[in-house]
Amino acid sequence: MPKITPGNRLYLYQLLSREVGVGRQTLLPRLEEVLEADGLAPQDLGCDDMRGLCEELSEFVKLTVFKKGYVYGTVLACEEYDRALELLGREEPKAAGDKPWKRRRGAKALKPVKPRRVEKVVVPEPEPEPEPEPDPEAAPEPSISLTITYVPEHARERAASEAAPKPAAAQSDLPQDFHRDVRCPDEQLSVLYQVLPPDVDPMATLEEDFRAARSTGSVEGTRSNATFPLRYLQPDGVTPVRVSLRRSAMPVAGKRWTLVDVDAGEPGEVGLEGLDEAAGPLAQAERLLATTVQLGSWDEALASLADSLAPDSWGPDRCVLRGYLTLTFARVQAEGLLGVSEDGSRAWFETGILAVEGKPLYARLSACDGDIPWHLDGFSTEL
Secondary structure, X not given: OOOOOHHHHHHHHHHHHHHHOOOOEEEHHHHHHHHXXXXXXXXXXXXXXXXXXXXXXXXXXXXXXXXXXXXXXXXXOOHHHHHHHHHOOOOOOOOOOOOHHHOOOOOOOOOOOOOOOOOOOOOOOOOXXXXXXXXXXXXXXXXXXXXXXXXXXXXXXXXXXXXXOHHHHHHOOOOOOHHHHEEOOHHHHXXXXXXXXXXXXXXXXXXXXXXXXXXXXXXXXXXXXXXXXXXXXXXXXXXXXXEEEEEEEEEEOOEEEEEEEEEOOOHHHOOOOOOOXXXXXXXXXXXXXXXXXXXXXXXXXXXXXXXXOOOOOOOHHHHHHHHHXXXXXXXXXXXXXXXXXXXXXXXXXXXXXXXOOOOEEEEEEEEOOOOOOEEEEEEEOOO
16 A cells, blocks of 8 residues: 655655656656655555556656557646745744743644655575475375465556556546636646637637547546647647646535646747647548547547448548548538437438448437537448
């Protein structure tokens, strides 16, 4: 079981933010080097490894796992810990003749406490006992060998979460209404106001792009942290702006999630017109589809569509099908061609593509609650 006191957390926040900086992605081995240089190890705090320790420090450490297995940690600014560090050294002035036992007791301030080093005790192996002399008169007893492996509960949960896709593991706990469920501090909103075009509303952009990310499975993270891309690109013109949310144990102003980080590259490289949006009518049409229909993920949706068609390459990542389906839905919406059942429980639209047997192929939708009204159930020649 992890043994991390509030003072330990403040100490680790002070150490990591000082040595690697705040808001910088750092490889996990580098974070462990910082601990080792300070004479500490994850095992001193009851954790198996550095990744386990970072998961326990989720209030100020964000983990990012890339497809090739690289794991990065980012130290996030924590207002509570920053205030506690600022108060260090600000002791009340002592009046003349002041007696320590007569001072008024106040709330105990949080102070950094370095974790204790756990020394490993090496137990020498016992010398082997001499083998007994054989006893030919007694019948040999059958031998039974049992191997019992104890799996702690938290280790089992971690193994399950790592085995499942990150977005799928976090989807059920994500906020369903950005405006209602997410607190947006002025500090983070000011970053968006600085980098987005002057005529763009940051809150409206956050709400719409978060809805699109939920629909397409583009939200990464854990049950307590979530990261998703915006439609705007960083100064390099390739990397999307990424926004990070963190869930709190206790709600603040009725909201359990907080906007904690906006990764928009170097602000000094942004021109007066702000960052560029992912250009083209196709990008706008994709957002329209994703904010209207829960796709699950683009890979799943396009694989389901391709299964109903004659074999073809359809381009890298089935980009031809993706573009065709997206633009078809935009036309269906613009012309009011979305069919809806009388009870409003299901809907459909013609994809404009013929199935293998030569019949028109329809996208079948079902109604769902929340800010995304429809869910994609699949494709069929039958309504």
